[in-house]
Amino acid sequence: MALSENPVIQKESSGRLKKSPLRNLLVTVAAILLVSFIVIMINQAAQLVDLAMQIHPTFGKVLFGFFILLALATAVWTILLIVGLEKPLPIPDETDTEAYTLFLSQLKKRLKGNPYLKQKGFVWSDEKPDIEAIPEAIAVLDEEGRQIIR
Incomplete structure (x- = not known):
């Protein structure tokens, strides 16, 4: 049995793997949810920094720096994970x-x-x-x- 006859691996005539409309819908919904989550997290962090600034300006600046470092670390970690994946x-x-x-x-x-x-x-x-x-x-x-x- 040829590998392309295997039902697990399905190709289009161009040789690329098929993309279903359901998959496209799920990716779109996931992207919208991810962006919404990020907006909510930024809003909450901004409110927390504002509260910390009212307590003490230095505390607010330190907390703001912490959130910036956390965001950068998360972005770098995500990029490293994606780059480390094997190419198809x-x-x-x-x-x-x-x-x-x-x-x-x-x-x-x-x-x-x-x-x-x-x-x-x-x-x-x-x-x-x-x-x-x-x-x-x-x-x-x-x-x-x-x-x-x-």
């Missing part, structure tokens, strides 16, 4: 055997490090070619995902 593997055309073999070996390398596969005791067989072993590993991950969702 582009799925090559199956007719380009060299690129497809490289893709399969890179995918196998990533899957070997998957903690869920290790937890389930999935063993990579050297006797099976990658084209057969990878869909089995993806099926194990798919089943694990279904168990987690339940």
